Amino acid sequence: MNQSPFTSPSTTGLLANRYQLKQLIGSGGMGEVFLANDILLGGIPVAVKFLTKTVVDSKMQQDFAREALMSAALSQKSIHIVRAYDYGVNDKGKPYYVMEYLSGKSLKDLIPLPLHIFLTLSRQICLGLQCAHQGINIDGKICPLVHRDIKPANILVIPDPILGQLVKILDFGIARFLNYASTASTSRGFNGTLPYCSPEQLDGEKLDSRSDIYSLGVMMFEMLTGKKPWQPETDYFGAWYKAHHFEQPKTIAEVKPTLKIPQKLNNLIMACLAKKASDRPQNIAQILQVLNSLEPLNCPSLPTNIASSSILNRPLNSALPIAIEQSCRQLLWPENKPIQEIVFPQILDTAQGSMTALWLMLSQQEIKNYAASTRYSRFIFITSPHPMLLWVTVLYNRQLAPKWLPCYLDMQNPQNLKMVSLLTENEHYPLIFFTLEEPHSCTQVLSSRIEPTQRQLLKTWVQQSHTLPPTSQAQLSRQLLKQQYKQIQSRILQHLESEPQVVLSRF
Known part of the structure; x- marks a missing residue:
């Protein structure tokens, strides 16, 4: 560890009545970085960077505040810029940034x-x-x-x-x-x-x-x-x-x-x-x-071992019970949903218990085309400025364009929290296909697997969402996730293209 360039804040002090400083984790020419817990948000870890400069007058404080605000706004636009949450000046005149802990x-x-x-x-x-x-x-x-x-x-x-x-x-x-x-x-x-x-x-x-x-x-x-x-x-x-x-x-x-x-x-x-x-x-x-x-x-845009953390669905011996498929096939298209090509998650109640399913409406020809497709699932979560989950399912057939099925879930919505909680309890979730043509019936049911480490992440994210204070910036988080979604699509596709094709079973 480098020698501190200035007198360190207390490693156990409470900063701004919010950040409990834990330990020094880095130092350099610009200042020192501390690991801290944000007690306002249930103790989640953050990084606090104290700068070497002392803010000596109101003009400098205004300029620091402006730069901090610009930096925070910029960090919301790109996943490649460390996210800044807060800023301030401590009682010794040292300016500080509060950033995501990585x-x-x-x-x-x-x-x-x-x-x-x-x-x-x-x-x-x-x-x-x-x-x-x-x-x-x-x-x-x-x-x-x-x-x-x-x-x-x-x-x-x-x-x-x-x-x-x-x-x-x-x-x-x-x-x-x-x-x-x-x-x-x-x-x-x-x-x-x-x-x-x-x-x-x-x-x-x-x-x-x-x-x-x-x-x-x-x-x-x-x-x-x-x-x-x-x-x-x-x-x-x-x-x-x-x-x-x-x-x-x-x-x-x-x-x-x-x-x-x-x-x-x-x-x-x-x-x-x-x-x-x-x-x-x-x-x-x-x-x-x-x-x-x-x-x-x-x-290669994806590492060679990506399959260990990605979810590529292949024929499995432990398929979901045939009773679930039969339950799905008896479903009717919800009256409150438009007759158009859409996808949405919804809880499915069966004799075997409740589970979360993806409901899709596609043309009969597309349903037929993707009946034997590779299924890939990925979840991305952000906590700030609003807890939001992106749930991406891809239907991939080498001879066709991939069918992307993104769902954005506001994690302060109790129904969404319940749906994500149910995802953590089941290794598979159903994809229920309804025809765009009349009578809009269910003609196909496929399964998509959630890999164990992903289910564990989902559990953690549900717990985090319960501890976060209410916000009104869901739309901003949705836009941020859309940016991440665009950035990962090409990499997911390249990975799928590199995989050998397999014919997949139904439930």
């Missing part, structure tokens, strides 16, 4: 990376940066955000059941506030990390997204080689100023001759390192275009 590894501890992992992580980093550079709406005005301190230490990599590894960018807004605080309090203040700073940042110029692109180029070089493009004799400002302004970066081939990478990836990284901002890629979209063109060839 168990993962810093990118700096993982490099150098194999090419396929490099491509996966780089793409996610770019998606987070692109979201920030596109800006957020503040009082009707779009405000782009520049990170100003992109480096491996500010990238967290956490395990994820869909992506394998999920990238989270840390400290958005903090770098900008610290830069302001430093220049406001001293005539020659500088904040940033010298090996990753763009020439214009070292000159104190106004920065745009191309400065982050330069830092990204340095980081991508290091991710592949384990070394930086320059190796000045000292780590002082003057040595790095000279390197960034006047010295050509080393090539990847010079630093790591054994590494073989596509030429256009090499060209991309070197272009990001151009001294003039106008000579670099002008936006993250241009970088993503190159990375996306390489990814299918070099980097």
